[in-house]
Amino acid sequence: MRALIHKVARLGRSLYARIALVYLTSLLLLSVAVAWIAISQFNQLARELQQRMEIDLAQNLAQVMQPALRQGADSDAARDMAHHILSINPSLSLYVLDENGWVIADYGEPACGLGQQVDPEALETLLGKEPMLPVLTTSPCGDDPGIFSVAPIQHGEQRRPGYLYTDLDNAGQASMFAMLRTSSITRTLVAAGLMALLVSGIFGLVWFALLTRHFSRLTVAVQRFAEGDYGQRIVAPSDDELGRLAKAFNDMAGTIEAQLQALQETDRQRRELIANLSHDFRTPLTSLRGYAEQLLSQGSVLDAERRRTLAAILDNVDRLTRLAQQLSTLARLDADDRPLQREPFSLSELAHDIVGKFQHQARHAGVTLEAACDPELPWVDADLGLIDRVLSNLLDNALHATAAGGKVRLEAEALADGVRLAVIDNGVGIDAEELPMVTQRFYRTRSGLARGDGSGLGLSIVREICERHGTQLKIDSRVGEGTRVSLVLPYARVIEA
Ligand SMILES: Nc1ncnc2c1ncn2[C@@H]1O[C@H](COP(=O)(O)OP(=O)(O)OP(=O)(O)O)[C@@H](O)[C@H]1O
Ligand SMILES: [Mg+2]
Known part of the structure; x- marks a missing residue:
């Protein structure tokens, strides 16, 4: 019923309804005017005839x-x-x-x-x-x-x-009204007039419906085009204004489609370039790191100044390596056509592996890093490589935000609908104002900026990976108290011990 009312209300607001209303009103006014002129002229004619006769x-x-x-x-x-x-x-x-x-x-x-x-x-x-x-x-x-x-x-x-x-008037009573009542000619004329009114009314309504139907087609095509169906084209109904409008739409749609294809191609090339570059960076960066470490290991023959320079080189190599990894993940996420490589795996194993990888960094920063996962935790179904990146990014953030003497914890807990992963630290925390922005690409908090390194990509990558997995990233934080970042991953269908 509501849908019907909505439909009628929409029809009432349509161009067709307005044209039909104007047309029918003018037709009615014209008919009244013609009838009035006809009646007065008939009256005059009747009087003339009677005066002529008498x-x-x-x-x-x-x-x-x-x-x-x-x-x-x-x-x-x-x-x-x-x-x-x-x-x-x-x-x-x-x-x-x-x-x-x-x-x-x-x-x-x-x-x-x-x-x-x-x-x-x-x-x-x-x-x-x-x-x-x-x-x-x-x-x-x-x-x-x-x-x-x-x-x-x-x-x-x-x-x-x-x-x-x-x-003579009294004698004849020859008014039009008297004729209307008694003359078959006037009755026939009135009936013919009403019929003409009805036929022209119906003809006009049908004609306007046909005319506005072309507009409706045009509107539907434009709407579909706006919704992303860029292949929409209209068959020009005629060579008139409407036909020219349809042709102009087709030309415009063609130009936009071509430009869009060019943009998509450029975008694809850009993503491919980033993916290739970030991949190609890995080997030279690894050997750079190797050479720098080798030189640093000969510490006894190097003076303090050179050792500091080598440490700075190693730091920058690390930053470049991280940036290359982030860009590589980003390029993979941007490629919509590449589906997730879901597989069942044990989160507790992955958590312990990653915590192990970050232990050196944690010790260096004087932060206690621990994993709190039940080894019997059911397996999850997710993209192992991407979840590895999620945990690496979150632990990296937590370690950077926590001062010496602080604590970072990676927790995995079984819930009814999946395993909840949480990275908890008691570091600087994130300001409530900045919290909604931290998952935007390239956004860095004031404390993050003060830290110097970091590209502002880590959390945006984490959020996108969560979205691709159909789960939501949750960040709770209080300035000065710490941060808790969590997400839930679904269980694998075949649960293995
Ligand atoms: N646990 C946390 N505690 C406090 N601040 C955090 C925490 N996690 C992230 N932030 C801040 O949020 C901002 C965005 O983090 P994000 O990981 O996206 O970028 P980044 O760490 O600066 O760079 P990247 O991770 O790409 O190397 C950063 O400025 C970071 O300092
Ligand atoms: Mg980060």
């Missing part, structure tokens, strides 16, 4: 009434004659007007027109040669202009000029 009505009535009118417009003879006519057609209104259009006799009941004036200009227009119909004027008893028929007469014994005036 234009001679007043003339005919005047011929009948003229003898009686000579006795006076208000004479009994005139009234009798008028009542006779009105009894034949009760919907007629009959008035006698003077030459200025003032009503001097109203034969209707009630006689509401007395004292009113009909516009004499309208009377003369209708009596003129070929008048433009319909001619409208306000009747003596009416409020709105309507059609009429008029004829010149003479009234009274003095034969004064005047007009016989009759309303």
